[in-house]
Amino acid sequence: MDNANDHQPRQHHFVLVHGMNHGAWCWYKVVTALRRAGHRATALDMAGCGVHPARADEVACFEEYSRPLLDALAALPPGERAVLVAHSHGGYSVALAAERFPEKVAAAVFLAASMPAVGRAMAVTSDELFAYVSPDFIMDSKEFEQKNPKIKGKPFIFGPEFMAQRAYNMSPPEDLTLGLMLVRPANSFTTNNMEEPVMRDENLLTTARYGPVRRVYIMVEDDRALPVGFQRHMIAQSPGVEVEEMVLGGADHMPMLSRPKELVEILVRVAGRWHATQ
Template structure:
C-alpha cells in the first residue's frame, strides 16, 4: 500500500508487527497523505497479502526483504522515516544497520527496540520473562516444518485480540483483524536473532531513534516500554495517552501528529 503526497513531503515507511500486514496502517496512511506526505505500508514476507507461506520464508532477513528492498530503492538524497510496530521494530533495526545514510529517523511504536552489544532476540526473551502464564489466552501455537528445521509460530486468538491488543480500538478494527491475521513467527531459531555483533554503533547506533509509548497498551506495561528505552542510550521518547497496542488504529490522529513532529525535527 503506497500513497503519494505533494512535492517536498516526507516519506514514511510503515512496518507492521507479528501476524499483521500493511493493512493495519490504513488510517495512518490516509492521514499522512492528506497532510501532503508519502506513506508506504509494507507487507513483510508471508504477511498481509504477500503470497509466500510462512514455512517457505527461510530466515528473518528473508522475512524483512520487502523493507530492505524498499529502503535500498529510495532515491539518493531522500531520507526516510521508518516506523516499526511491535515485532516490526526488529525489521526496522536491520534496515537501519544496512542503510543508515538513508534513514532520517526510526520510530519504534510500542516496539521491540534492540540495542548495540546485545542480540536482537533479547527484546523478545525479556518480554516473555515478564508475562504471566496464560498470557496468550486462546492463541494457537504451532511448529512449522521448514527446510531450516522446526520453527515456532503463533496465530493470535480472538479473545487475546479483544482483551489485550485491540481493547481500545473500534469494534470494526477488531473484526478486520480477525479476518486478516495470518500465522506469524518471531524467528527466534534464526542465527541472526542470536548475533550480538549484528547491530553496530557506526550504523544502527548512528540513526536517530524515537520510542513511542502506547500508554494504555494491554500487552505491555508502560514500565516495560520505558525499560527498553532506558537500555538504549540516546533514544528519545514520545507517548500517546489512551493508545492500546494498536495505536495506529486506536489513536491514529495522535500518532500522525507524533510522526510529523519527529519527521520535521530530523529532516
C-alpha cells in the first residue's frame, strides 16, 4: 500500500545568498514564492550588507564577510541538507561554505554567479572576469577610501547607470528604485592589491570536499553584468557541473526580480532531482 506522504511534494530548504552590494532583500519575490509552495527559504545578509549591523570597514576579511552563511550551515540539525543558491559575487561565499560543510549541502546552485573551480584560488575567477571585460565595463561604479588601515582593498559600490543598464535592465522599474535605495558599499576581497588569505589560497577548494558537492549553474543568456561567454568559461573549468539555462526574454542579471516565477521553477526542479537520487 502506498504511503500517502509519497504523493506529497517534498519540502526543500533553500538558503539564498545575495551578490555584491546587495542584501537578503533582493530575494523577496523568490522567498515569497518558495514559501507559498511549501518550502523553507532563508535569505541571508552577508556581513556589512543589507540590514546587517556591521559597516564595510568593520568586516576585515572574506571569512568574516561570509560568516552569516557559515554559521547558518553549522546550525543546521544533524542530517539536514540545504540547497545553497548563490547570486553573482555570492558564488564565492557558497563555494567556501560547500568546502567547509559538504555534508550539509544538497546542492550548490550558482545563478549568474562567480563559480570558482577546484584547485584554484577563488580570486582568480575575479581576475579573469576583469581581464575578459573592457576597462570601462563598470561604468559609474566607484570605490571609496578605506577607513580601516588593516584592510588593503577599498569598499566598492555599483553606480546607478551600471545598475540600470547592466544589472536591472529588464527588471521592473520599482525594483531598480528599491535596489538604488538599498545597495551598500562593500569590499569584494578579490582585487589584485589584496592578499586576502581565503580568496588567494590555491589549496582552499579541494577535490575531497568541494569537488563532490553537486553543483548546478543557472546560465542567464542575456545577462549584461556577467557576460554569458564568461559564464560558459567558468562552467568549462568545472567538469561535471549541471547546467540550467534562462533563455527567456526578460531575464537580466537579477532573475530573482526580472523572472522570479521561472527561477523558482528551476530551483524546485534542481532540488527535486537531488532528492530523487537519495
